[in-house]
Amino acid sequence: MDANGYRFLRSCCGVDAWWEESLMVFTMNESAAVKLARQFGQKAFVYLDGRRVWLVYV
Template sequence: MITAWNPRSRPLSPWQNRKRQHRLFRILDANGYRFLRSLCGVDAWWEESVIVYAMNESKAAKLARQFGQKAFVYLDGRRVWLMYV
C-alpha cells in the first residue's frame, strides 16, 4: 500500500496531491501492475492510497522514495509491515 500524497508528511493542496497520485497511477499502469484505490488515515489526516498487487518489497521501497514518502505498508502473505524508507 503506497501513496503519492503529502511527501515527507508535508500537506499539499488537494490539487497537487491528485496530480501526484495520477502520476503514480500512470507509472503502475505502464509497468503492468494491478492496483486498487483506497483511502487511509486517522483523525484529520486522510490520504488516497493504492494497494498494489504482486510488487516486491524493493520495488515498493523505490517507488515510495520516488514519491518522497517516509514509509509504505507491505503485506507478505502472513504479516503486515510498516516499512520505512
C-alpha cells in the same frame, strides 16, 4: 493496470479533517515498493508478504 503491469486499487482513508489518498498494489516485491515509495517521497509504507504485515520505513 499501470504502465509497469501492476494491478492496483485507489483508496482514500482518514478521520475527521485528515484524509489522504493511497494505493494498494498487488504482486509488487518489497524492493520495487521501496523504490516507488522513494520516488513519491513516502516516509513509510505497509507491506504484506503473504504471512505478515510489515511497516517499512524508507
